[in-house]
Amino acid sequence: VIEVTARGLPADHWRPRLAAAAEPALPAGGFASIVVAVPHPDDETLGAGGLLHRLVHAPARPQVRVVFVTDGAAGYPGVDPGSAAHLAAERRREALAALGELGLGDADAVFLDRPDGGLTEPVEADLTRRLEAVLAERRADLCLAPWPLDPHPDHQAVGRAARAASAVHRTPLWQYPIWMRHSVPAAELGADEPRLRVLRLTEAEKAAKEAALRTHASQLRSPFPDYGPVLPEHVVDLFADGLEPFFVPAPE
Numbered sequence: 001v002i003e004v005t006a007r008g009l010p011a012d013h014w015r016p017r018l019a020a021a022a023e024p025a026l027p028a029g030g031f032a033s034i035v036v037a038v039p040h041p042d043d044e045t046l047g048a049g050g051l052l053h054r055l056v057h058a059p060a061r062p063q064v065r066v067v068f069v070t071d072g073a074a075g076y077p078g079v080d081p082g083s084a085a086h087l088a089a090e091r092r093r094e095a096l097a098a099l100g101e102l103g104l105g106d107a108d109a110v111f112l113d114r115p116d117g118g119l120t121e122p123v124e125a126d127l128t129r130r131l132e133a134v135l136a137e138r139r140a141d142l143c144l145a146p147w148p149l150d151p152h153p154d155h156q157a158v159g160r161a162a163r164a165a166s167a168v169h170r171t172p173l174w175q176y177p178i179w180m181r182h183s184v185p186a187a188e189l190g191a192d193e194p195r196l197r198v199l200r201l202t203e204a205e206k207a208a209k210e211a212a213l214r215t216h217a218s219q220l221r222s223p224f225p226d227y228g229p230v231l232p233e234h235v236v237d238l239f240a241d242g243l244e245p246f247f248v249p250a251p252e
C-alpha cells in the first residue's frame, strides 16, 4: 500500500502553542460578505470549517462565496485518468455536502476546475484576476485563503493569488494553514508568528466541522486498494481539537 501522507509532527507539537495563542478579533457587527479561496475540496473544512459555521449562524448572516480552485483529481497520484476524473466528480459532491454541514448552501459554491497539482504561473496569474473580480463583485469585507507558506504547492499558489487580489481592494485577509501542524516546526514561523490567532470552537462548531469532514469520504478512506488515505486518522486528529488557527492582518 502506498502511503500518500507521511507521519508528520506529533499532535502535541503545535497543540500547546495554539492553545496559548490569542483569539482573532471578530467585528461586532459581523461580516457582510465573505469570499473563501479553497485549493482542494476538504481545505474549506480543515482550514475554516468552524469559523464559517460560526459566521453563517450569526444573527446577521453574511453572504458567502466559496471558490474551489482545483478539481482535486490528484489526491491519489498515479491512478488512471478515468479514475481521477471519477474522483474529481466525487470530491465535488463531497464539497457540497460539507458546505451543507457547515450551514452553507450549493449557491455559495463555485468550482474553477483548475488542474490539481498544476497551478503553474499563468494559471496563478489568471486565478489572481478571477479572485480580484470576485472580491469586487461581492464587495467582500473578508477573504479567507490558504496561508502562502503552507507546505503544498497548490496551497501556496492559491495563498499568493488571494494575497495579491485582496491587496487590490484592501480586503481584510485571514489565512488558514492546513499542513502547518503536520509538517512545519513551530520555530519556523518567522515573521508570521505575531499574526497567528486561534479561534476556539464551541462544541456545536466542533461537531459541525467533524460532520463536514466526514463527508470527504474519498480522503478519509482510500477508494483505491493500492493506496492509503490522504487524511489518515493521525492527520484528522490534528484538526479535531477545536483549535482553528488563522494568520490575520498585521496592525497598520
Ligand SMILES: [Zn+2]
Residues within 6 Å of the ligand: 039, 040, 043, 152, 155, 178
Ligand atoms: Zn488542499
